[in-house]
Amino acid sequence: MMKFEFYNPTRLIFGAGSLEQLGKVVSQYGKKALLVTGGGSVKKSGAFDRAVGSLKAASVSVVEFSGVEPNPRLSTVMRATELAKKEECDVVIGMGGGSVMDASKVIAATVFYKGHPRDMLMRAGKVQRLPEKALPIITVPTLAATGSEMNCGAVITIDDEEEKLKTFIKTEVLYPKVAVVDPELTITVPKIQTAYGVCDIITHVTEGYFNGIDGTPIQDRFAEGVIITVMEWGPKAVSDGSNIEARIQVQWASIVALNGWVQVGTNYSAPVHMIEHTLSALYDVPHGAGLAVVNPAWMRFAARFRPERFAQFAQRIFGISAMGKDDLSLAMEGIDRFEEFLRSIGCPTRLSELGIGEITEEMLSYWADKTLEVICDEEGKLPGRPPLRKEEIVEILRMAM
Amino acid sequence: MMKFEFYNPTRLIFGAGSLEQLGKVVSQYGKKALLVTGGGSVKKSGAFDRAVGSLKAASVSVVEFSGVEPNPRLSTVMRATELAKKEECDVVIGMGGGSVMDASKVIAATVFYKGHPRDMLMRAGKVQRLPEKALPIITVPTLAATGSEMNCGAVITIDDEEEKLKTFIKTEVLYPKVAVVDPELTITVPKIQTAYGVCDIITHVTEGYFNGIDGTPIQDRFAEGVIITVMEWGPKAVSDGSNIEARIQVQWASIVALNGWVQVGTNYSAPVHMIEHTLSALYDVPHGAGLAVVNPAWMRFAARFRPERFAQFAQRIFGISAMGKDDLSLAMEGIDRFEEFLRSIGCPTRLSELGIGEITEEMLSYWADKTLEVICDEEGKLPGRPPLRKEEIVEILRMAM
Structure with a gap:
């Protein structure tokens, strides 16, 4: 409530x-x-x-x-x-x-x-x-x-x-x-930076959408509206940087994505950002690139715990038909489509694409520790839906390999 | 832009x-x-x-x-x-x-x-x-x-x-x-007052949606989100006033409907409100009731000038299929559905239901004059899309008879 x-x-x-x-x-x-x-x-x-x-x-x-x-x-x-x-x-x-x-x-x-x-x-x-x-x-x-x-x-x-x-x-x-x-x-922002921006904007919105409380139908619609708009105008800004109308729509989206209007009252947390911050802190990975890698992996993990919400995402964002599908299959289809979108504008979606070099289990474990050093709840978990234990953060990172 | x-x-x-x-x-x-x-x-x-x-x-x-x-x-x-x-x-x-x-x-x-x-x-x-x-x-x-x-x-x-x-x-x-x-x-607000409130909320949003500039896709989605949510939760609040969840959703909708988030940047005007104010000023008609009468009539008039926008309303709010229809037919179907919604929660949608008594052409003409006394552009028209001459305000009022 x-x-x-x-x-x-x-x-x-x-x-x-x-x-x-x-x-x-x-x-x-x-x-x-x-x-x-x-x-x-x-x-x-x-x-x-x-x-x-x-x-x-x-x-x-x-x-x-x-x-x-x-x-x-x-x-x-x-x-x-x-x-x-x-x-x-x-x-x-x-x-x-x-x-x-x-x-x-x-x-x-x-x-x-x-x-x-x-x-x-x-x-x-x-x-x-x-x-x-x-x-x-x-x-x-x-x-x-x-x-x-x-x-x-x-x-x-x-x-x-x-x-x-x-x-x-x-x-x-x-x-x-x-x-x-x-x-x-x-206008002068390079193509790839523009794409990372698009990813950052969408991720600000998905964090609230997936990690907020239930019972916020207006905020859901606002979030979907921002995502749909960015997915429409973002690629235009990426493909033609001088398209001022595209630049306007994407910039306006970036503001409402994090000025509080979309997340208001949802009591959300931002586990994807928290995990990504560790990567960019350690390897100076561009923030948007890191998000493009962590978000789909996190979504596939979190969808198991809240499939109906991810099914809603699949239906309302991509118009995927629910016919004959359970929520989780629908959810996964939506996440696949989201990952395809990120790739289509030139974002990496795997850890191996971030230029970190060889990635070991020890590194994943260290990244999880560093993430929890910034923020954790009283049980030592990273806040979100679900709250994540260290092993679960490692599992998400593994899914992003 | x-x-x-x-x-x-x-x-x-x-x-x-x-x-x-x-x-x-x-x-x-x-x-x-x-x-x-x-x-x-x-x-x-x-x-x-x-x-x-x-x-x-x-x-x-x-x-x-x-x-x-x-x-x-x-x-x-x-x-x-x-x-x-x-x-x-x-x-x-x-x-x-x-x-x-x-x-x-x-x-x-x-x-x-x-x-x-x-x-x-x-x-x-x-x-x-x-x-x-x-x-x-x-x-x-x-x-x-x-x-x-x-x-x-x-x-x-x-x-x-x-x-x-x-x-x-x-x-x-x-x-x-x-x-x-x-x-x-x-919780203690009577049924009919609740319904008038619902109509007021939706009208705040439709004014911006129909009278704003082009090229505001995020605001469009926000507006649609508020309308869809109010049409879902409003009837619940009307039928069971003690449903606190419904009261919460409707109240939250009422705030975002007019705190500027939905209309921001649209440079909108509010012709329906302006015309209605004349009725409630002269006859102490409840504001929401007056809006329920004026808005559908105004929409039918304005749809001729911007059919594609009203077609979007029909599709996105009511999910009406566009198949085989031109924009104007689709628009009119959406407006009919909107009027049905207003009636379903107990709102009047005709001037004759407002308890004003017999309505003459002279009265319509006087109401149009009074409306323009409050606000008009340099050409003496009521701002909106389209701006309305006195005769057009009269025509709209006639359509509401």
Whole structure:
């Protein structure tokens, strides 16, 4: 029975050309912005210069912090925080993909945080102390994938000498004040990155769809609507990156896939993401590629425990007829179709395709341990439907070989 | 092509039993609450006493303003505002149906408003001056219908000596801080009121679905999801008011039907609501009943201009086969089914059933004029797809006879 609290105060400014508004938007929150970027694609595309131009025109001065890596590290966050403090920045802009936006959120909170920021991150299912305050955060996504622009979560990799862990934080002070979402910025995203984004979007939705409570028919329909739309428009964005209508639809999907609207009240968990995070932490596998490998395997495992839900997925997403089939066969047919879709847009769906090299049983066991180091319930299981013991995580990984 | 701004900062606390949290919630915003209620049903049901108990336990003192009428009048709002000022209330709680919540929002804004509050309301498509500030607003819906609990709109009837007009206001300062939504409070809603609520919810969604821009596939799916869910659970709530699961699903639907998630980016208008408001303003027709009459007639008119969209409605909502049919026939079949649904839950679908008495052509003409007095575009038409000239509004009303 649904019982929940929902809150998302991020203002969303969406549409081709909206980058122009960045300066005006930011000037409402501060006079000196830390402008956080990633590996340089925003400079190549010219978006960076346009952003800086818009900021300067609005009398916002800019302190640049570039070079946030994929799977952003806490040490990077801490360096950027030092810069923000030294320069007395009063607003943080994250312009880039999920890594950049996530790092920006944690930078904005770390500025005020007493103690080591690792204590605000989830470790073994617990958080020492959440931040109570953050500088105003403005997000400018350049990739349609994580949905980080309009939610209060961030994925960060702890890279201390004593601890290496890809983990996360989710707390209200991290909500961006404004997300300036300009789908034109995604035109230059390469084909394969676009495909990984599509996979990430769909996986955000399937996590809630398969791991949430029963009795959420509206959320089910919302989830199906996002998946169907992404499966229609995603391949168009992959095959022709300059198709602005496709870019718009995919970017809009990426936002609603993780701004809370689809998962609201479902009390969901995200076991596929948790398992994948271990892979990308250890091998710098692109997140979307890792998800494409783990999700179908996880689905085949989980379908045994909730076949009727996976049967619904098969029917409503792929229109597969239920005639003469039991739920589990129908479920498996749907999962096969889903895996085919992922392959059709160029995603890998097997561990062997991730460039990790030879994979041993010991490695699977280690990955399961690392996953549970981030999050586990009181019985030591990874939350989800069903909650997963270590051996079951290993079984899923084996199914992905 | 989608280009829009979205913002909805209302915190939603949803679930059976959540009324208990009211005091704690309100105490975060004020110490002395104006508690606005309607005709007394909250007293009969005991909800009022429980609310007051929760407020007192949280050291919030209560100033009662009861008796907000259906189709709430500006004069009532002004009396309540005087009371709020005199008593120095610092927070406004609207506990009741849409009328009560809408009145509460406008009371909260009128407290700070310089000049006559009629100037903040829409007249002939224009607003003199929107309010810039409002007391914190907390909503506690006791009916699943308007969705007012989580949006920034309010429908108010101007009842000056010189002017009588059912009109509205929509502006960000009217967003409730918190909506405390307890579906248990709707258990006592009578059958017919429940049915009207169901009609209101569906109509909120169809307005966006039929009057929005093209190229919003996710919003289409969201809209269809809400309609399908309400058509499944609404009749259950109507036939057995104590079915809490049905009450929950219908109430949740009522919120998402008008909190902006379904209509976001569609740039929609609401011609059916605008025409209906005239009827309920003049004859105190229940809003949901009026909608049930106007909507099918409007749909039959509008389908000629956008048959493919109404054909989609027929297929996706009712699963009607398109085989061998042109879009318009398919559309009309869907509208017939929709009208049958409304009748099946006890709604009227003809003007003659509204208790207005004999209806003349002069009356239809007057109603069209009154509707355009509230809102019209630069060419004097009622916004929608298609925009409606006076004669077309009359034609629609004639089709509803």
